[in-house]
Amino acid sequence: MHIKERLKRYGHVICRISGEEPLRFLNLCRSQDICLYGVQKKEDGYLCAMSLQDFFRIRNIRRLAGVHIRIIRRKGLPFLLKKMEKRSVFFLGIALCIALLGICYGFIWDIRIDGNQEITNENILRYLQSTQIKCGMIKKNVDPHSIAADLRNAFPSFSWVSVEKTGTILKIQVEEARKNVSIQENVQDGSLYADKEGEIASVITRSGICRVQEGEYIYPGDLLVSGEIPVLDDGGNVTHYAYCAADADIVLNTAYAYYDRISYAYQKKIYEKPRLSAVQFGFGEQQLKIGEKEKNGEYRVNAWHFRLSEAFILPAMVTVYEAVPFTVYPASYTRQEASKVLQEHFSEYYEQLRKKVMRITANDVKITLYQDYAVAYGIVYTEEYTGALARTEKSIIETERNDS
Amino acid sequence: MTDKRRKRVTDAQPSFSYYAKGHPMITMHGRETVYVENFHRLFRLSTTEICLSSALGPLCIRGKDLCITSFSSMEIHIRGCISSISFGGEG
Secondary structure (H helix, E strand, O other), X not given: OOHHHHHHHHOEEEEEEEEOXXXXXXXXXXXXXOOEEEEEEEOOEEEEEEEHXXXXXXXXXXXXXXXXXXXXXXXXXXXXXXHHHHOHHHXXXXXXXXXXXXXXXXXXXXXXEEOOOOOOXXXXXXXXXXXXXXXXXXXXXXXXHHHHHHHHHHOOOEXXXXXXXXXXXXXXXXXXXXXXXXXXXXXXXXXXXXXXXXXXXXXXXEEOEEOOOOOOEEOOOOEEEEOEEEEEXXXXXXXXXXXXXXXXXXXXEEEEEEEEXXXXXXXXXXXXXXXXXXXXXXXXXXXXXXXXXXXXXXXXXEEEXXXXXXOOEEEEEEEEEEEEOEEEEXXXXXXXXXXXXXXXXXXXXXXXXXXXXXXXXXXXXXXXXXXOEEEEEEEEEEEEEEOEEEOOXXXXXXXXXXXX | OOHHHXXXXXXXXXXXXXHHHOOOEEEEEOOOEEEEEOOOXXXXXXXXXXXXXXXXXXXXXXXXXXXXXXXXXXXEEEEEEEEEEEEOOOX
């Protein structure tokens, strides 16, 4: 072990040697096999360092040489431990805190679901709860692969499911299948029917017989792709029908009418300073609420989840309810303000529609300002997929009977 | 015996004889560090001069900012800007 490392581990003292015969003291130390380090001449004596063990051996030598030894500094682990002894409760607290964090890290404290549109978070969480997957469960018992497989089985509309454990969070990412993909898994064969009204933009058939063409205008319920395939004999007569699950990508040109009207006169809410109404502390599933929430009026709810990092969420949270009192005054928009409000409304509608359809191709929405009110109206043109799988209506083959 | 091994043994021989006679062994690295083994005692210590007594008489190491890094029964390790090492002087 290196000298410096040894001194650090076992402790050493830096002392000043002064008195009658300091050089004799140094030579006596040498003869007694006491190792000295960093011996320097100073104005008021000599400075040197020695290990803690050796320091307890110099008592007799010190008397013999008639020197005074004054400890200037104590260094190393034994002195550090001695210091820590005084603050033992503090260090015990730190150790307990680290242990507690370590224990908390072994549990799942949050389940995040992303990518779902039709199936709500509540439905997925309810299903997970029924399979004993919930917040507060031990992380070791969570098998992401089996959860993903279970979710795919329970929700056939999920075309892709990914489950991963990140810190104390269980992240579930799903992708929902388009409607024309078979929703009823038990339907072995079926035909595709229109579920929207519009003009067909393109058709790519993968299985079944296509009954529509590009440019054709269709209504909900129209047969698009038939899952019934006639099998002909040499004479061109239908001998029987083969059935399959029709599958196709059918893109439809659709149009959505938009109408929004606002009056210039309206009721304006003027909010006052929010006041603290209730505070709720939560640890795991245990909740403690201080204060009472008023039943009427508007509220602002702020929730803080205690976390050490983005992925390390702790089971403790605080929710603050603030009542926001307001007064209603009659007010009126100017023409520019009314136009701006209508534009904002349309932007929101546009964003929602953009998520719902495949593509928005055009829109001719206009804003018209009248004497007492303003109106935004027009049509938004879109492209979207259509086709819902349903059971095929089976045809009956008429056979000719020759009675002789 | 290979040439290399023979050379090593010959090189090592003088140090054994010096030890046996009680002569000091001085090892110097550049002009910053010097190790002295087989000396009797330390009789002068300052930042410019460190004197040791040995079988060959007093051994003085002179220079600037001299400091004893370690001082044990086996050796003394001196660090600083060394200007001279000489035998003789005050005993």
